[in-house]
Amino acid sequence: MRTVIVAVLTAISTGVLGAGVIDMCKDETKTRIGRLPNFLLKLATYWIPEGDRPEFADEWEAELAFILQETEGLPVTRLIRGLAYTGSLLVRGAPQIARYVRAETALAGRPARRKDTPWADLFPDGRQIYYEGDDPDEFRKEIKARFGFDPALDPCWGEEPGWGSYSFHCPVGLLDDIYGGPNYPMGS
Numbered sequence: 649m650r651t652v653i654v655a656v657l658t659a660i661s662t663g664v665l666g667a668g669v670i671d672m673c674k675d676e677t678k679t680r681i682g683r684l685p686n687f688l689l690k691l692a693t694y695w696i697p698e699g700d701r702p703e704f705a706d707e708w709e710a711e712l713a714f715i716l717q718e719t720e721g722l723p724v725t726r727l728i729r730g731l732a733y734t735g736s737l738l739v740r741g742a743p744q745i746a747r748y749v750r751a752e753t754a755l756a757g758r759p760a761r762r763k764d765t766p767w768a769d770l771f772p773d774g775r776q777i778y779y780e781g782d783d784p785d786e787f788r789k790e791i792k793a794r795f796g797f798d799p800a801l802d803p804c805w806g807e808e809p810g811w812g813s814y815s816f817h818c819p820v821g822l823l824d825d826i827y828g829g830p831n832y833p834m835g836s
Contacts, residue, residue: 682723685712685730688738695742700749708737767823775823776804779814781833787814791832795822 689712693705715733719726767775779787779799792798799805802816818826827834 678723681727684727685716685734688731688734692734692738692742695738695746697746697749704742704745767828768820771823772820774818774820775827776815777818777827777834779816779832779834784814787832791826795825797822 686709689705689708692708693701696704712730712733715729716726719729781787788798788800797819799814799816799818804815804817806813826832
């Protein structure tokens, strides 16, 4: 009799404990799946250059909140809407925006990099760069007069590599002044 009582109590406690663990796993899974759109949104922000990232992250988080605002109590609808927005942003939107931000940064003359890291530190052997302005002869003369360096001595200067014809290897000591400064329209 005693064995039967112990067996029944063991079965009941095992059943209750098992049901509790299963409910906990369900809640854990539901919570993690519900956070998936936010995780994808965070991944999408890594496409954006570091200095501009907070601005876009704030905007995208607000947009996601707006998209999900009427889905409380509808976990499947919430997940589908959230994944549609953040998945599209991760795969297409963020990379396109990142290219645009980098191009705008280059056109504005400010380097698309951390402001506390000089270009010379990033490229200790110098770097092949492209002059993207309208007057390569004037650029060449100014660089020669100002820095004593003639970009036209590089064998790539004046060649047609496909999209830019004024490429030259910039010495490490001039990278921050020529490539990293706001004075010249340079590309990489």
